[in-house]
Every structure is written in structure tokens, then in C-alpha cells.
Amino acid sequence: MAKIKQWFKKHKTFRSKIASIYQWFNIFWAKNILSDEVEIIGNPVFRVPTIFKGKGKFIFGGNNNFGGDTSPDFYQPNYLEARNPNTTIEFAKHIFVNNNLTIIAEGEGDEGGVFIDDDTMFGFNVTIMDSNFHDIDPNKRWLLPNSKEGGVRVKSAKVVIGKNCWIGSNSMILKGVHLGENSIVGAGSVVTKSFPKNVIVAGNPAKIIATLDKYLKEQNQDEKMDSCIR
Numbered sequence: 001m002a003k004i005k006q007w008f009k010k011h012k013t014f015r016s017k018i019a020s021i022y023q024w025f026n027i028f029w030a031k032n033i034l035s036d037e038v039e040i041i042g043n044p045v046f047r048v049p050t051i052f053k054g055k056g057k058f059i060f061g062g063n064n065n066f067g068g069d070t071s072p073d074f075y076q077p078n079y080l081e082a083r084n085p086n087t088t089i090e091f092a093k094h095i096f097v098n099n100n101l102t103i104i105a106e107g108e109g110d111e112g113g114v115f116i117d118d119d120t121m122f123g124f125n126v127t128i129m130d131s132n133f134h135d136i137d138p139n140k141r142w143l144l145p146n147s148k149e150g151g152v153r154v155k156s157a158k159v160v161i162g163k164n165c166w167i168g169s170n171s172m173i174l175k176g177v178h179l180g181e182n183s184i185v186g187a188g189s190v191v192t193k194s195f196p197k198n199v200i201v202a203g204n205p206a207k208i209i210a211t212l213d214k215y216l217k218e219q220n221q222d223e224k225m226d227s228c229i230r
């Protein structure tokens, strides 16, 4: 056994080939065996396995990359669920998602779903949900919409993440949250309310801890300098 271990230690290229084959198999298994037959528009690059669930639609606007091999959970699947026929989960253009993203949405049309705008970046282990999924009322909590007793679907609200946001690792974004352009969610935050553009929010529940004004001033200065040079 020790000899085999040593051999593997020595042959790095061989090991990385085996790891790639294993990951290829993981990706294939998640997409073709564990996923539902969902509608996917666009061609994101998945370097990590991803499970697609539900009856809804997934839209990828282009240049979307999922997975980082130098981060935790590289071999764990993302879980993306658009639960109902008119539920949409949409990624616009040029978005990078690290590993282990979970999105669960059940609201239909404007009443739910998730939209992520261009240039946004995700750390690892982020969760987004557009609903509580269970009633707050203790007498109704177990009554799911398609249960025999006939529960009613609880209210959902669309989640919108603006352009060029950065969502820190281990954070959770809940129903109805809108985040403005450039804003940052600190690691480990639980975002329960909407926030404007150009702020850093963090904590549980997330609150504004800083603004990005100084960077924007610098950017404006640079733009002024540029126009002088021209």
C-alpha cells in the first residue's frame, strides 16, 4: 500500500488526469442522472457538477463560469431549482460562481425567481431563496401546496442581484432582496432586506457597514484625468 501511495505521490500528472476524469464523471452524473429534464438556455461552463431541478427555466446570458479547483467543495454539486413552470433563474453575462451554489426558487413570473446581472462574482457556498417555502402559522406549516390536505403556496418575491456585485462565501440571500450595482455582501451574511448600489453589507441580519464612495471618487478622478489627456 505504501508503495502505491508513493507511486501516486510521484506521478502528479497522472493524478490530475484521474481527478479530471472523476470530475467529468461527477458533472455527467449530476446533469444526466440526478437532474430533472429542465429547459436550459445558453451554454455556461461548468467545471463542477450541477443538479438542475424543477419545471422552470434556466437562462445563461453568456460567458458564465462555475467552479474553482483551488476552493473548497470543488467536487460538491451546485443545486439549482426552478420549482414551477413559470419560475425562472437567470444569469446575465460574465458571471463567475465559485463552488457549492444553491438557488431554490418557486415564485412564477414577477412574483419570484432569481435574476443575477452582468459581471457579478460569487464566493463559495452561497444560498439564494425566493420564498420561505413553509407557512409561518404553526397550524399550516406542514401543509405543502401539493399535500393531500391542500396547503397554499406561501408568498414568494423575486431576488435581483445588480451588476458587478460580489457575494461573499457562506452567505445567504433571502426572498425579495434587491442588491444595487457594485455592492458587496460580506462572508457569512444573511441578507434579508434590499440595499442600494455601492455599499458593503455584512452580518446577520446584514446591515450596511461601509460605502464604496472613495473608490467611486477615485474612478471619477481617473475619468476626469483621461478626458484632460485626450
Ligand SMILES: CC(C)(COP(=O)(O)OP(=O)(O)OC[C@H]1O[C@@H](n2cnc3c(N)ncnc32)[C@H](O)[C@@H]1OP(=O)(O)O)[C@@H](O)C(=O)NCCC(=O)NCCS
Pocket: 071, 098, 122, 123, 124, 167, 168, 169, 170, 184, 185, 186, 187, 188, 189, 200, 201, 202, 203, 209
Ligand atoms: C466584506 C469585506 C469585503 C470587507 O472587507 P474590508 O473592507 O477589508 O473590511 P474590514 O476587514 O476592514 O472590516 C471592516 C468592518 O466590517 C466588519 N466586517 C467585515 N466583514 C464582515 C463580515 N463578513 N461580517 C460581519 N462584519 C464584517 C469588521 O469586523 C470591521 O468592523 P469594525 O469597523 O467594527 O472593526 C470582507 O470582510 C469579506 O467578507 N470578504 C468576503 C471574502 C469572500 O467571501 N471571498 C470569496 C472567496 S471565493
